[in-house]
Amino acid sequence: MSGNAATATSATHDEVSLVDMAVVFVRGWKVALFVFVGVLLASALVAWWLPTQxxxxxxxxxxxxxxxxxxxxxxxxxxxxxxxxxxxxxxxxxxxxxxxxxxxxxxxxxxxxxxxxxxxxxxxxxxxxxxxxxxxxxxxxxxxxxxxxxxxxxxxxxxxxxxxxxxxxxxxxxxxxxxxxxxxxxxxxxxxxxxxxxxxxxxxxxxxxxxxxxxxxxxxxxxxSESATSLNPLVILVGGAMFGLLLAMTSVFVGHFIKQVSQRLKETA
Missing domain, CATH: 3.30.1890 (Bacterial polysaccharide co-polymerase-like)
Structure with a gap:
């Protein structure tokens, strides 16, 4: 019985709910903001430097x-x-x-x-x-x-x-x-x-x-040609914002995952 209880407790502990994910994201908002702003600035630089063709x-x-x-x-x-x-x-x-x-x-x-x-x-x-x-x-x-x-x-x-x-x-x-x-x-x-x-x-x-x-x-x-054939700067900025948001969220959860793995390794050492 004690083995089954321990297994159930471990499974419950390993389950991740949407609330847990939201908490992780809120705690890592600084990392998310840093990544998002960085990608957005990089997109702006590309849009500015890219010549109109x-x-x-x-x-x-x-x-x-x-x-x-x-x-x-x-x-x-x-x-x-x-x-x-x-x-x-x-x-x-x-x-x-x-x-x-x-x-x-x-x-x-x-x-x-x-x-x-x-x-x-x-x-x-x-x-x-x-x-x-x-x-x-x-x-x-x-x-x-x-x-x-x-x-x-x-x-x-x-x-x-x-x-x-x-x-x-x-x-x-x-x-x-x-x-x-x-x-x-x-x-x-x-x-x-x-x-x-x-x-x-x-x-x-x-x-x-x-x-x-x-x-x-x-x-x-x-x-x-009547219109430019190069990418529109606005398209680059919108694409950069979407990619930045995705990368920001991924960075937060990857960082949290690495942190949890490191802690578990310390506990079992």
Whole structure:
């Protein structure tokens, strides 16, 4: 009986009620207040030091060939963007060559070891657009603008060469067909009419290709987003207050637990 009574007494002694927890928390209010204020001050410092950032975007419209013949496997009612070059090829060249080269040049000129901001390059689906984005503080906007411009100007320089090549090719073809048509108009041969019609059709096609050519161009350069992309200081403060309250309560009970364990060890020593 005495053993059972001792066990019951021990179990009762080990039970912790809500009242006991409240008493522990009230006794440790100084620790809780210290932890809560410390976390809140740390959150305020983070909110104050954290720079306001915006997303700066640049957009490049690739060179177009609007009269370019569609591949045979494409259905008539299917809409496709017709670039002078394949958009995937322009994207890969920019990502693998023009962008790294522009970054190296900028780092060398400014004596930097690494770029102080990120640069992401995308090509939206079903478009002939290249999009550059960088998330930085307003103080870095000029650097972002310079880098974006270097990258896109390198792309434009390459595309302009392709444009001049294709434009020159079809210009010569149109001029050559004009000359041939003029000669045929003075010829009375048996097949002259058929040949003349064929040349005129080719001339229309070549002229249409010339009219459909468009140079690549920078549509937008380092344009900022309408709202900041960094965390709102108020959100940081509210989050810090909630975390501070949780940590304060935990600290009180952990401290009480350590104190009780230490006392029990002394009693059983």
């Amino acid at each position: 915006y997303t700066y975007s640049s957009v490049y419209q690739m060179a177009e060939d609007m009269a370019k013949p569609q591949p045979k496997f494409v259905e008539e009612d299917e809409e496709r963007e017709r670039g002078l070059e394949a958009s995937e090829g322009v994207l890969n060249k920019t990502r693998l060559y023009y962008q790294p080269q522009a970054i190296r040049e900028m780092l060398k000129q400014q004596g930097l070891g690494s770029l102080p901001f990120n640069v992401t390059l995308t090509q939206p689906e079903d478009t002939l657009l290249l999009v550059l984005k960088s998330e930085v503080a307003p103080s870095q906007r000029n650097n972002v603008k310079v880098l974006h411009q270097r990258i896109l100007q390198a792309v434009a320089a390459h595309q302009n060469k392709q444009y001049e090549r294709v434009h020159g090719l079809f210009s010569k073809k149109v001029a050559s067909l004009d000359e041939s048509i003029e000669k045929l108009r003075g010829d009375d041969g048996a097949n002259t009419g058929q040949v003349l019609v064929k040349y005129q059709e080719e001339q229309v096609k070549a002229s249409t290709r010339l009219e459909g050519l468009r140079k690549g161009r920078i549509e937008q350069l380092a344009s900022p």
